[in-house]
Structure formats: structure tokens, C-alpha cells
Amino acid sequence: CSAMAQSADNGKILFNDKFMCYTCHGYSGQNGPGARLVPMKMTQEGFINYVHNPPAPNRMPSFSAKVMSDAELADVYAYIKSLPDSAPDPKTLPLLRDLMK
Numbered sequence: 001c002s003a004m005a006q007s008a009d010n011g012k013i014l015f016n017d018k019f020m021c022y023t024c025h026g027y028s029g030q031n032g033p034g035a036r037l038v039p040m041k042m043t044q045e046g047f048i049n050y051v052h053n054p055p056a057p058n059r060m061p062s063f064s065a066k067v068m069s070d071a072e073l074a075d076v077y078a079y080i081k082s083l084p085d086s087a088p089d090p091k092t093l094p095l096l097r098d099l100m101k
Contacts, residue, residue, distance in 0.1 A: 006044075011079025014072055019063070021076065029083045034060070039085045040077070047080075048073045 024034030054060040
């Protein structure tokens with residue numbers, strides 16, 4: 001599976017409206033009972049494979065390619081990658097910066 005054209009705008013619709021991923025992962029991809037998605041640490045290919053075939057034991061439902069195409073998952077991946085990480089860079093916080101010296 002090579003990287004494919006992605007639409008974060010379409011991915012947002014798929015994540016929030018069509019497949020309702022937010023119900024487990026939160027609108028920010030960082031809260032809810034499901035795994036934290038932001039910051040996304042998987043490659044696009046790894047993400048697509050994971051969603052199609054989540055490892056057991058896992059509460060993540062399987063979304064086969066018939067349910068969610070690779071192209072749709074590429075868009076969802078682009079949307080997740082566009083979401084901001086709520087954790088600030090430690091170098092921007094004086095107390096943490098001082099501790100790292």
C-alpha cells in the first residue's frame with residue numbers, strides 16, 4: 001500500500017459523521033475510551049492495516065476494506081495528522097526547560 005492522495009477535509013467528515021470514530025477517540029483524537037490517536041505515531045500503511053485488522057485482544061472493531069476503503073482511511077489518517085497535539089513542547093515551558101539542563 002503506497003501513500004495515496006489524502007483529503008483531511010473529507011477525513012474529518014468520515015471521522016466525525018460517517019464512521020463516528022470520535023465516539024471512542026474524541027473529537028481531538030486524544031480523549032475518550034479508545035486509544036489516543038494524536039500525535040499519530042503510525043505510518044499511513046500501518047494505520048490502514050491496523051484499522052482493517054486490529055490485533056486481538058482489542059476492543060477496536062474491525063473495519064474491513066468493504067466497510068472502509070483504503071482511500072477513506074488515507075483521508076482519516078490525513079485528518080488525524082492535521083489535529084494539534086495538546087501537549088506543549090517541554091522546551092517552551094520554563095520550569096521543564098530548566099529541569100532538562
